[in-house]
Amino acid sequence: MKYNRLLVPLCLAISACASEPLPLSYYLLSTPSADQARQQSMTERNILVIEDVEMAAYLRQSGIAMQTNGSQLQISKQHLWAENLELAVPKHLATAMQSRSANYQVYIRNLDYVPSARYSLRVHIDNLQATDQGEVVSSGRYQLIDNENSTRSIAVDFYFERDLQEDGYSHAVAKIRELLGDIAADVIRSAESLN
Amino acid sequence: MMSENESNATTMAKITPEKRVSGLWFIPLLTIAVGGWMIYDNWASQGPLITITFETAEGLEAGKTLIKTREVQVGLVEEITLNSELDGVLVSARINREFRDLLVEGSRFWVVQPEVTLSGVTGLGTLISGQYIRFSPEQDGAMSDYFTGLEQPPLTPLGTPGLRVTLTNAGDYTFTRGDRIEYFGITVGTIEDVEFNFEENQVYYNAFIQAPYHELISSNTRFWKASGIHAEFNGAGFTLDIGSVRTLISEGISFSIPDGQFQGETVTESALYYIYPSRAAINEQLYIYSLRYWVMVNSGIGGLSVGAPVSHRGVQIGKVLRTDYIPEGQTLLNKDMPIPVLIEINPGRLGLPDTEQSLQRASTDINNWISEGLIATIRTQNFILGQQSIDLAYDEGFANTELQTFTDLVVIPTGEDTLQKFADGIERLITKINELPIEELMADLQVLLAEGSATLASVQALSATGNEFFNDSRNAELVEQTTQTMRSFESLASGFSSESQTNQEILKLMQSLTGLVEEFRPLVNDIKNTPNSLVFPVQAEDELTPARKAQ
Numbered sequence: 001m002k003y004n005r006l007l008v009p010l011c012l013a014i015s016a017c018a019s020e021p022l023p024l025s026y027y028l029l030s031t032p033s034a035d036q037a038r039q040q041s042m043t044e045r046n047i048l049v050i051e052d053v054e055m056a057a058y059l060r061q062s063g064i065a066m067q068t069n070g071s072q073l074q075i076s077k078q079h080l081w082a083e084n085l086e087l088a089v090p091k092h093l094a095t096a097m098q099s100r101s102a103n104y105q106v107y108i109r110n111l112d113y114v115p116s117a118r119y120s121l122r123v124h125i126d127n128l129q130a131t132d133q134g135e136v137v138s139s140g141r142y143q144l145i146d147n148e149n150s151t152r153s154i155a156v157d158f159y160f161e162r163d164l165q166e167d168g169y170s171h172a173v174a175k176i177r178e179l180l181g182d183i184a185a186d187v188i189r190s191a192e193s194l195n
Numbered sequence: 196m197m198s199e200n201e202s203n204a205t206t207m208a209k210i211t212p213e214k215r216v217s218g219l220w221f222i223p224l225l226t227i228a229v230g231g232w233m234i235y236d237n238w239a240s241q242g243p244l245i246t247i248t249f250e251t252a253e254g255l256e257a258g259k260t261l262i263k264t265r266e267v268q269v270g271l272v273e274e275i276t277l278n279s280e281l282d283g284v285l286v287s288a289r290i291n292r293e294f295r296d297l298l299v300e301g302s303r304f305w306v307v308q309p310e311v312t313l314s315g316v317t318g319l320g321t322l323i324s325g326q327y328i329r330f331s332p333e334q335d336g337a338m339s340d341y342f343t344g345l346e347q348p349p350l351t352p353l354g355t356p357g358l359r360v361t362l363t364n365a366g367d368y369t370f371t372r373g374d375r376i377e378y379f380g381i382t383v384g385t386i387e388d389v390e391f392n393f394e395e396n397q398v399y400y401n402a403f404i405q406a407p408y409h410e411l412i413s414s415n416t417r418f419w420k421a422s423g424i425h426a427e428f429n430g431a432g433f434t435l436d437i438g439s440v441r442t443l444i445s446e447g448i449s450f451s452i453p454d455g456q457f458q459g460e461t462v463t464e465s466a467l468y469y470i471y472p473s474r475a476a477i478n479e480q481l482y483i484y485s486l487r488y489w490v491m492v493n494s495g496i497g498g499l500s501v502g503a504p505v506s507h508r509g510v511q512i513g514k515v516l517r518t519d520y521i522p523e524g525q526t527l528l529n530k531d532m533p534i535p536v537l538i539e540i541n542p543g544r545l546g547l548p549d550t551e552q553s554l555q556r557a558s559t560d561i562n563n564w565i566s567e568g569l570i571a572t573i574r575t576q577n578f579i580l581g582q583q584s585i586d587l588a589y590d591e592g593f594a595n596t597e598l599q600t601f602t603d604l605v606v607i608p609t610g611e612d613t614l615q616k617f618a619d620g621i622e623r624l625i626t627k628i629n630e631l632p633i634e635e636l637m638a639d640l641q642v643l644l645a646e647g648s649a650t651l652a653s654v655q656a657l658s659a660t661g662n663e664f665f666n667d668s669r670n671a672e673l674v675e676q677t678t679q680t681m682r683s684f685e686s687l688a689s690g691f692s693s694e695s696q697t698n699q700e701i702l703k704l705m706q707s708l709t710g711l712v713e714e715f716r717p718l719v720n721d722i723k724n725t726p727n728s729l730v731f732p733v734q735a736e737d738e739l740t741p742a743r744k745a746q
Contacts, residue, residue: 062713066741074739077717084710110702134744163744172741 025079027064027173029088029180030095048097048191049107049117053090054124060086064169065129067137073129079169089125089180096184104191119191120145128179130164130172137161138179144190152194158186242270242292247304247328249344252284254308254326262288262304264330269294272328286344288328298340301333305345347372350385351403357384358409361467362400362418362448369398370470374446376402377421383408386448400470402448413452415459417477418470421449453478482541484554485513486561489606490571490585491533498583499573505538507587513540515585522601533609535601538571538585562605568594570610 058065062084063075081088094106107114125140138160145153160182162175249255252275262270270290278285290298308326321327329348350373351357369389376384384404391398404412448470452458471477492499496518505513517537525532542557543549561569568589576582590610599606664670 060709060713061716062710063717066739068739075717076738077721078738084706084713086709087706110699130741132739132742134742136741164741165743167740167742169741171743 023078025169026082027079027169028082029085029173029177030092031177046104046119046191047107047115047117048104048119048121048187049109049112049114050090050094050121050123051109052122053086053093054122055086055089055128056124056126059125059128060084064173066172067127067129067131069132076169085128089123089128092177092180093123093184093187096181097188100181100185101188101192104188116147118147119194120147121187123183128176130169130175134164135161136164136172136175136179138176138183140183142183142187144187144194146194154190154194156186156190158183240292242290243295243298243340244273244287244289245270245298245340245342247286247288247342247344248278249284249286249306250282250346252286254306255284255286255328256325259325261327262290262330263307263327264294264297264332269297269330286328296338297330297332298338299333299336300339301336302339302342303331303333303345303349304328304342305331305348307348310348350387351405355403356406356409358404358406358412358462359387359465360402360404360412360462361465362386362402362470363467364398364470370400370446370448374448376404376418376448376450378408378411378450381408383411410461412450412462412466413459414462414466415452415456416450416462416468417453418448418450418468419474419477420470420472421447421474449474451477482543482549484543484549484551485539485541486554486558487516487537487539487604488561489601489604490536490538491601491606491609492536492573493533493609494573496534496536496573496583498575499536499585500582503576503582503584505540505571505585505587510544512544512587513538536585537604538607562598564589565596565598565605565607566594568592568596569607571607572610 058073058075061075062080063077064079064081066074066076068074090108090111094108097104097106104119107117121142121144123140123142125138127137127139130136139158141155141157143153143155160179162178162182164171164175254260255272255275257272257275260272261268262272268291270288272286272288274287276285276287277283305328306326307329308321328344331349370386372386372388374386375382376386384402386400386402388401389398390401450468451474499515499518501515501518503515504511505515515536516539518534520535520537521527522535540557540561541549542553545557547553547557564587568591569587570590570593572586572588573583574586576584587607588610593608593610596608599608
């Protein structure tokens, strides 16, 4: 009974020492756009399916990564991805490719019903972050497989960068979005070269 | 003032006699005179009234039906009555005065009405304008006012240049009015009418050949039936003769000169021609005189038809006339009864003139031939069609044969027929087959069969083993269980396929778990690095923020 009388003042003292929680910011990789709305027949020939997008381990976290020097990363505790990148990146790549070419229908394995596809795409992303040099960079590799003639399949190592014109995570996320657009455009070019 | 003399004078009235006829009477007189003149003029200007007889007045109407020639109105039907015998009608028609000179005896009248025949469609215009009477005037002759109308329109207008010929059948085919006469596919004439002569039991066709094609008709011209498709099977094989497309749907007659003959003399007056059954038939020369003989056949005569050729040394000298004669008092029930076949031999085919005098000479010679061994043999002309013919040849074995007669006709002895020779040939063939080394071949074949049997036995043993395995109840149960397991596995696998609901649920669960773990990762790291961070959080100012690129 004696201890119980001490417990309440102790908790009050400890809670008084606690500061306010950190303010959190969540960022969307894909922003909704009216341009995404379209209807297309699934019987057309050039179907491209994103089989898998594998992210580097540090990119699987919800915190937004930033490269602080040549070999150090910072995972933000305040600035977080609203959606897991391994889910968000394929969606954004699909939207970006679809908006860049009407010659292809892009589907995502495990999300869409995928008819017999002409091309299969596998991507692994090693880097997708802002740097302390005022840039955002992306690098990695993708394989584009021609399912009608596997000997024509290609593998591409990519590297893209863009300068940051503004400070802050919002601008950095917008630039990361543009980097994914660059990857999508490169994939479309590769597919065109196979035809 | 008046004088006395003057007053005493008597004034005399001037008396003028009154006119007895008033001048007003001139007007009615003038009217009567003008009216009378008009009546006279009308009477004097109207044309002659003619009478035309028809079987019926179908389509004719008094006061409306016109009479036309070359589509020009020349008259009008005024009255239609029945004749006194009630078997026809009398059509009274007024012909315009300016055409009265055309009413010549022999002029033709007929009713024009719509008509659809195989030759074409005519008179369609009368569906709108109404039927009318067509008038075809004759060129010369006495004037007439009574005409007999034609029940059918004439196929050839009067005055058409050409030639009329009479055709008659050489077969049992018939033609009808309007059938075409063609020359190398060109229609050059028609059959105008058909007559049947009851005394001769013969059909005659009056045909008209248009100019200038009538000049093709000569004394050597032959007409033949060119209707549709003419197919003929005979001993020489199969003959197919197809006329023009028009003749496929309607009858037709063609004419030409037989092969190897000259044009002949041009015919200017109506002449009689036969219509042959086919083009090939016109090349067969007609022979008037013939000698008849019997040939007694002991075998069957199935392939020997009427018209089958009778040949001597390969040259046809006659033909078969009859094969169905059964002598009186005999029946086919008598197995030994020979079947009499009547044949004719034409002296003309033997090279003699086709005259009556040649008959005697040919008869004498043929009788001599029979004495020297002439026999008749039935030969198969065509093995596919089975057609047979009669061949006359010499056989020394029949020399010095005494002439026999049957129904007053000489019988030509019958030799061994072709079928018997064929049977002999078959027998010789069988003999040769018997001489073949069949036994040696059979021995080799037996060895081959034995080896084949061993192979088959192995296959059967293997099959039996398989059957035994599957027939064993335990094995059957094993197979059944295996099948069920495979089905279960298949069902399970289908449940985990990429499109299955189970797979989708598992995927979502894994994503949720991954997200949860990722959410805890920073917390775990913080606790690991700074255990008091649960109470004292890391200061925000420690984090770097992306900055614009330095210019």
